[in-house]
Amino acid sequence: MDNLPDSCYEYKYESPKAKIVDTCIDCGEFIYEGEEYYDIRGMIICSKCMNEYKREAEIDD
Numbered sequence: 001m002d003n004l005p006d007s008c009y010e011y012k013y014e015s016p017k018a019k020i021v022d023t024c025i026d027c028g029e030f031i032y033e034g035e036e037y038y039d040i041r042g043m044i045i046c047s048k049c050m051n052e053y054k055r056e057a058e059i060d061d
């Protein structure tokens with residue numbers, strides 16, 4: 001799930017019935033009803049931002 005195609009995001013914006021549930025504190029994008037997001041001790045982060053923060057542990061030398 002690292003490289004979601006753009007069409008995946010567009011689909012969400014096109015849905016007129018989706019209710020805004022919260023706002024990502026990082027990018028400021030709305031989080032719509034039914035979307036997956038992260039609530040880290042009250043900090044709301046959308047899955048898009050979370051993917052950017054996700055790291056694979058590797059030795060870097």
Ligand SMILES: [Zn+2]
Nearest residue numbers: 024027046049
């Ligand atoms: Zn975000």
